[in-house]
Amino acid sequence: MTGTDTDSGRPLPRRLLAHVGVAALVYLGVCAVLLVWALVVTARETTDASMAGVIPFLATAPASLAFLMLPANSVVFFTAxxxxxxxxxAIISWCTRALRRGGHPDR
Known part of the structure; x- marks a missing residue:
């Protein structure tokens, strides 16, 4: 198989890594960990619970900030x-590909 063939024979993690890149996958992992942390802290009802949801929201800014205009509920929060x-x-993936390419736009 060459790079131009479809990669349907490869497992999903390999395809995801090839299309997104390591840096973007690490970022997505950090966002997932922050979201789980916020949910755990909020469920325990501690004094930090009121601000715990802000951390994953800010980690995904600026795109998540567009959802501030919508009514506040859990569906909007998770969607944001x-x-x-x-x-x-996607932006991290695009930037890492552009930096890896360097001055060679044909790669």
């Missing part, structure tokens, strides 16, 4: 985190 993380991961 998911969309913000996806947009930022």
């Amino acid at each position: 985190i998911a969309v913000g993380a996806a947009v930022n991961a």
Whole structure:
């Protein structure tokens, strides 16, 4: 198989790594860990619970900030985190490919 063939024979993690890149996958992992942490802290009802949701929200800014205009509920919160993380991961992936390419736009 060459690089121009479809990579449907490769497992999903390999395809994801090839299309997104290591840096973007690490970022997505950090966002997932922050979201789980915020949910755990909020469920325990401690004094930090009121601000715990802000951390994953800010980690996925600026795309997640567009959701501030919508009514506040859990669906909007999770959608904002998911969309913000996806947009930022795409930008990170694009930047790492551009930096890896260097001055050679044909690669």
